[in-house]
Amino acid sequence: MGAGFAFTGRGGWVRAVLTAVGVGLGVALLLLTTALPSALDARHEREQARTDFTFSQTVPPKTDATLLVANVGTTFRHEDIRGRELEPEGPKAPLPPGVDKLPAPGEMIVSPKLKALLESPDGKLLRERLSDRIVGTIAEPGLVGSAELAFYRGGEDLASKLDNGRVVRIERFGEPIQGTSDPWDPVLILLVLVVFVVLLMPVGVFVAAAVRFGGEGRDRRLAALRLVGSDSGMTRRVAAGEALAGSVLGLVFGIGFFLIGRQIAGRMEVFEVSVFPSYLNPSPALAALVAVTVPAAAVLVTLFALRGVVIEPLGVVRTAKPRRRRLWWRLLLPIGGLAMLAPMIGQGSDGGDFNQYLVIGGVMLLLIGITALLPWIVETAVARLGSGPVAWQLAVRRLQLSSGTAARTVNGIAVAVAGAIALQMLFAGVEDDFTEVTPYDETRIQMQVSIPEGMPPAQAAADFRRTEGVRKVYAYSEGYVGEKRTDPDFSTQVTVGDCAALREVAKLPSCRDGDVFAVSGAEYDTDTSDMAKPGRTLYFDPSYEDGHEGTETPWTLPAVKRAEAAVDMTGSERGGLLVTPKALPAATTKSLGGQVYLRLDESVPDVYDLVRNTAAAINPLSDPMLWVSSQRSERYDSIRTGLFVGATCVLALIGASLLVSQLEQLRERRKLLSALVAFGTRRRTLGLSVLWQTTIPIVLGLTLASVVGLTLGVVLLKMTATGLSVDWASLLAMIGIGAGVVLLVTLLSLPPLLRLMRPEGLRTE
Template sequence: MSLRQYARDLGMGARFAVTGGREGWVRTALTAVGVGMGVALLLLTTALPGVVSARHAVENARTDYMFTPHPLPRGDDTLLLAATDTWWRAKPVRGRLLEPEGPKAPTPPGVGRFPAEGEMLVSPELGRLLASGDAKLLRERLPYRITGTIGAKGLLGPRELVYYAGTEGLKPGTPGARVERLRSFGDPHPEPEHTDPVLLMITLVSFVVLLMPVAVFIAAAVRFGGERRDRRLAALRLVGADSRTTRRIAAGEALTGSLIGLAVGAGLFLAGRQLAGSVTVMGESFYPAYLDPSPLLVLLVALAVPACAVLVTLLAMRGVVVEPLGVVRTAVPARRRLWWRLLLPVAGLALLYPMVGQGRSNGDFNQYLVVAGVLLLLVGVTSLLPWLVERAVARLDPGALSWQLAVRRLQLSSGTAARTVNGVAVAVAGAIALQMLFAGVQSAYVRDSGKDPARAQLEIDLSDHAQVGPAAAAVARTEGVRTSVGLATASLGAKPRDADVSFGFVMGDCAALRELAHLPSCRDGDTFALIDPESDPTYDPYRDALLRPGHTAYIDPSYADIRGLAVPITVPEHLRRVTSRKDPLMPSATGLLVTPAAFPKAAEPALLGQVFVRTDPAVPNAQEYVRNTAARVDPVSDIMAVRPTETSSRYASLRTGTLIGASCVLMLIGASLLVSQLEQLRERRRLLSALVAFGTRRRTLGLSVLWQSALPITLGLLLAAVVGVTLGAVLLRMSAAKVTVVWSDVLALTGVGAGVVLAVTLLTLPPLLRMTRPDGLRTE
């Protein structure tokens, strides 16, 4: 067979796709839409590494904290900068106070000139927010005149809230003040970031899990209208075409639909790219320019999708005998075999097994084995589901008329039903595995902060210990505040320099100290030794030696890389020991508790001031009022919401990215299922009209459509749960984590999959009613 003959047959298939009348156009359009949605998501996925890289580059370029052993001297090229980050309800606001010390001081990325004192530059989104009537409290917190906007080079996304304000009088080096002296922005010598093997494995698994349903939907989309196409090919056999020619013509039709789908997908991606700047997903926004796919990956998608279309069509044609007088599809259907279908998941487990128990301490995971193993396990779902549906529906008993119609349809075309829900099953299996993996390794990246949000909802770190009393009093008078507690802390060592062990030192009035420990009695001038019953017993001898009556300890001891004050303090002869509360405001407090009269004045510069705030939940904006008060008392104070846990930023970013990707895949699942269901109804329009003409009620047909969706999806979700739990258990064993199954999460994820199918099925009922009208029997 010559290449010319191949090209001629493929070209004939292409002409059938675009000039085959209304039926051919509709089939091609459905294929193009299905493939296009998959291609758009593939292009979005190939662009994600570029988004991460672009955001990381911006974040690195505007880095303004330097870990240097010695502070920079003042010069004409230095800048004083204070971090004044805050929150507006649930949105973070990045803020900086700028004070240039010379004409050559560096400007932040996206800033053309320094704002003068009392002025500020804002991001476009913050400017819109401040101009709105809803942000009155935030406007009070930022009492600066807006004189310009920050450029895109200094923002992570168009929806980010950022401001730079001009000020004077910043003092670097003050304990508690977040003030830096800079000569440039960005880290000039960034160290290579250590890659956590477990997080890298989660990243690989996430990409496979998110992309696999897309591939399944593309493979299903190229088979839209297969029954009508095969009947049309039978007419070609009647005029002399052989079976190989018909396969090549069918491949040409599929190839044309996939190429049009590529164009549709590119258009959808470009349209979505332009809209990216106007939406926020999981609190994150992106500039359209960030969504720039790698040319190599785009070329791979452009080649893989048409190749997949042709391959899937040729494989599907192997099970169909196209004869001159008709299509033999179900005369003597061959029973699907199980043995080779089981080989795929078994091979996937075999690839993953050598990495069981490796964890994060035995080097990186083999990326190729991880991808191949997970891929084979998920492909196993698509291979096992047709066999499972075929065997299950073959044993179903007759029942109501709607049930009989659904069961008979499934018995005649169980493969079509399985293809419809394959993508959902794969997505649910992958989601279950990822959920188990995230939950299993969470303890390594989410640690207990020891803080109780019921005791205090906000914590204010002040730049000056002398402001503790005034700040606590001002906050106590703020609307929506029930209690405010002011405390000041420092470190206490046994030696003035290079102390082997250091303990805490807390100063506060008696009411404040009672928030930390059980005090029998207290008056100004008292000192207490704080004993935590749950502390590490290995530190007890050091603590007892340090707090020995009459012994001299040192507040703020010096170290080789930190210059301290090393102010001596004598431990009182009659030191009373008190035990920590079970719910202290400062869980890390140890050592001495001191009232103000017993504290040496010389050590005051070493103190760090904190105010703990309990708010009234009945006041909606209580936390905003507190932030405004703290900003007035101390503009560079750091206000944090008290949370019971602290999460690794990289782990949180990966989890957020996975959720965003899963949301996109879920939308694709719903849209593709809707297109698939409509295509099936279109194929059966004449049959449905005939059933109505013979007296079948439309309600019965609607119920039969629901049953046809419910049975395969139930089987698919059961299979997905088994495969997902198995994959999740293997991934946890690879991570050296304890294998636990949260069945409520498994049920929730399977419920989401079932809900998507149910919603799509309900959306197809109105078209079903239109297609069952008598004019559906008309033919030409």
Template sequence: MSAGRGPGRVPGPVRDLWLGVRFAFAGGREGWTRALLTAVGVGLGVALLLLTTAVPNALAERDRREEARSDHTYSQRDIPKADDTLIVLDADTTFRDRAVRGRLLEAEGPDAPLPPGVAAFPAAGEMVVSPALRDLLASDEGRLLRERLDYRVAGTIGEQGLVGSKELAYFAGGEGLAKRLGHTSGARIDHFGNDDLTPSDPWDPVLLLLVLVVFVVLLMPVAVFIAAAVRFGGERRDRRLAALRLVGSDSRMTRRIAAGEALAGSVLGLVLGTGFFLLGRQLAASVEVFHISVFPSYLNPSPALAVLVALAVPAAAVLVTILALRGVVIEPLGVVRTAKPARRRLWWRLLLPLGGLALLFPMIGQGDDGGNFNQYLVVGGVMLLLVGITALLPWVVETVVARLGPGGISWQLAVRRLQLSSGTAARMVNGIAVAVAGAIALQMLFAGVEGNYTKASSYDVSRAQMSVDVPDGARTAATVAQYRETEGVREVTALSSAYLGDRRGEEASYLQITVADCVSLREVASLPSCRDGDVFAVKGAQYDSDNDHLTEPGTTLWTDPDETAASGDRAVSWTVPRDIRQARPREDPTGYERGGILITPGALPERLGAAASARLFISLDPSVEDAYDHVRNTAARLDPAVQPMTWQREESNERFAAIRTGLSVGAACVLALIGASLLVSQLEQLRERRKLLSSLVAFGTRRRTLGLSVLWQTAIPVGLGLLLAATVGMALGAVLLRMTDAAVRVDWPSVLSMTGVGAGVVLVVTLLSLPPLLKLARPDGLRTE
């Protein structure tokens, strides 16, 4: 009875697949080495895919913990003091370019709520800190921050009270905080967590398009690398398959056995990938990328997506292997691969990018006003364009290397090798080409729509770089003196403001008064001349033109009754003097035109001065290191709840900035995968050519020549791949820009930088592969058993 026909026998195709699995693991050192290289390549891709499936859960967990520790909002209700109430004041700060979350706490009763992650309230003069802040304060780098946070460390914040392992945060104990409510950002609360959540604003279509393209661009190189990894050791495998044909297997059985080998490597790759992911998950707590950190518990892949990865990777490995063997004739006496292969055809390779353009074309010109972009067409179109690179690159490499002329020995060795196996060289470069093309398209899209989400701020950073409020009850002159004595401060401009009305009632019309010395007043108005005791009326300002009549001499003005009632004072009146002078408005350092009345200190009644609030504009010496932090230390010494504001030239939409940060983090992970996978692929290529390299050395070829030949073999396909990637990337970027109704403009710095990064990764990998090359290129490599 023939095999496979009896009852209970395993079907032939299954038996063939199982035989391939056995060859992968029972083929001696050669089989194990190939299976291990395949598994490592697949495993690196699987680890990144699992990380990607864990991203939604990580973001959701960060949001949940941020929500759980929320302490006050602008719209929350006022509650009376009770045994279960707690006073919370904001005491955030910044150390260099890192944000530090801070809160001052005072429990008003034994049942006051504890913040998440805190075991007990810190006493006055003590604080509990996050592990990252504790380590920073204990280091030499944290010397300036220790001066600012002048509390004794009494404990550590637990994981439930933090959104990331590297977050800088603290809770400090305070006294008499209730009297400061209303003057600083804070509230009396009876629980943590936000009860009055309002639905977030919907995302506009362009930002959703950015998110979709970011995910496709980051995941496509991973899929390409996995597809390339399952074909490691293809030439040796085909020779083994020829031996199977010699003992009687037919072509279909041979292909199924090859698919079984690939299946074994991919399943082992799943195991290794899971191990890489779990290892990386544990190491995640010690890594911070662009100030984003997570705890290992955040990185839990979605079960459905994890199952999809577990099924898709082996299926893709089998499919790729079967498709790869369609162009190989495996006969009992050898593999018909050394004969001159048929030239690759171009027409069907062009169908992929053209199909991608066809999917994206209906959405051109849609912009923000045409509704959401069809996510299926976006994903399908971008994928087809990027996959088109992997189809076009083998044809480009084959066409170019066939026309390369003679040169030195190293050049000839490299060119001849590429002419014999251009497909293998193209597969090595496919991943980097896809990554670079996607990055170029994204950078063009970001640059094209950046103007809609990023704008120049109104602050004039040439006149001041920071601003800070004078604490309530503090003397402005004394506070100014403290800041002027601070290291790195070049100039301090103090402007006090209040609003006065023409009557004491809700129907009053108000105008702004600004109190400052003559030097500071010249920062907000053009004055004819000035000395202490002068008063000026500013007419024609941008926002006060309707109240110019209140500056007429003899007009009686009153302080805002709401402000005076809050401070416990009675309303104060003031009469516009007869000798008031005229001045022209000028934008202050914040870009605001102040109107109303300007008063020098000598003309200001004491009671009216008490109703004004002062703000300081600080100009820094750029040559002084950590000048910003010296100013923050002075502010913390005067009042820990006062937070100096650092001015920026640009203001960005938070969601746009978050997407750009996410792209940077994802690109860093993908680049690491690219480097590791390329290194594994290079080592596999060297291993397959071990005997050839040994033969060349035995005939007198210098190792330097072999090293240069490896560099040429990498440089030629990489150069062609990057050129193709730049072309496709710019085309995709142009289409995406037209979809958002933005002007098409090539961001050449981004194109060149992305291309340079891709070339740099390949160069580093090539240099790392030179030591193994020199080790393999020895005459004793010809020995065999």
């Protein structure tokens, strides 16, 4: 009988479809969440399958089945591009995943997204850097995501560069990376747990609210059954059947939404993360859990809401004002949550792992406490609201009669905002612990480029000076000298550059080409004073017992001037010998590696990519480094990215579910709205009344969310032993986003409201 009620008549079908859409949206997001582990595993397996740089200490011998691989990855407008140069050493050389034929020198095989970028007008600068001879695309098995930018390029003479760290010889792709990963910081594990709870709780709240769509009409129908002789058990079974039918239909809708979203996800990139649809396969066990939990939760929520129907059916039929809600049991939930989190206060990173069950349970109880407290707060607040304009009075009276429905609508957004505030406080509080301040002085230098061995720094500097947007160029060749050919007792650094460049790294007296300076006062340099004696023979790149064979280029030290150490652009004091180019014999050039430091005019469009193009023309294996003042832990950043991706999905669910809920409430009140219009109420007044009906609960809900979010944030910061601080601007931004979503939903519901406000709505049968 209950299942029949769910689909009886036009009104029953509309109500069932609205319930199914609301439940289905939640189910789709839950299925997406259950698919995340498999998606992450798939991305990891794809990355492992194409692994080429294993950082192994042993290099396999050359055979007809080996392949030389050079890392030629680059960056374009802050997007990383994975790039490899490949040179087979025989006909049996391995093929990377997703590639059926190795490219010839100068040819490229690219990912579909990179191909589209190179062919677009936006890719003009990138085309200057990469080969335009595209001979194929990388198939799905060779990519970790649908929007990944990647390429393979044919290489030449890579064997001569094997020892520079960016070229390796491999026998197969997919070898395991050497070494073990570091253990996770307990605070990061805490962040992951809280992120999952905070993102999933609003979904559960929305599913619980969706199964109550049409709740007032359902309650009146069940109360009528109770009055004509149905006992309490029969009434509950009928209600359970109705809820079960709606939730099962919601599961079907949810699977459909998930399959649609799965295909859409394959075409999207959110915060530089993309997936293939094939990745999003929910774990069978977790999917079965969703399939069982959602109908069970629908039945439990419905039965919990039947108290008034079973005990006071006459009051429900008459739509009398319900009994006042009790406060005491509602306070037990947040108090219980705080009690579960309290034992871990002050633990920090050094106190061992946080108890996962207590963290999950405590955060859940605090957030569920919002859903329990909000109906009481809305009921208590609106009971004290009184006179005002007609629109205000209509809204207040409606809230006084059905505050529970209004609270259910706002519960999800309140839970989401409270969780977001707590997470924002936690992330802001621990960010410094996972952020390392670099010593680089960004005011002096913005980019650094390595020069290949054997290239005079003056030649590279000239190329960069011709590059648009480059203001200053400081080029250095660097190496080490010892006092003996083999196993020297002393060694010191040698820095070669023109006078302008040397003045950036030390305090010089006078300087002209041909001068040599010995730096004094550098913190970690102790050998320079012993070696800086005119006429002494020093040796570049001496040999050592560990097997390193140097070129052992001799150099007779000329007259030496004194220079004072100074903090250079890298934030350190450079010691050793500073040498101008004319003071060195030409033979030493092959023993020196070079660095170019660039000061840029950052107002020039794409100045970083102009520099990268020049660097690629000088040395295809170069990897220009953009200086930053600080850098964050990769794990911390990945958790933040996961939070942003998840929050985007939850926010979309919030908006869609709120819109469905609003339409359901308007449909329930269509006769009332039509009657008011028939009696002469202005449509503007009714529109404003609907806005007030939404605004009052959302203000109360966001206020409660702020209190609970701040409380939870403070407790989490205390648990991580981090100083308390509140970024009020971010807090207000969270509240503003929540309010903005509700305002948008209200505006979207105005067109249906205008259609419902017609006298024809009074017709009945």
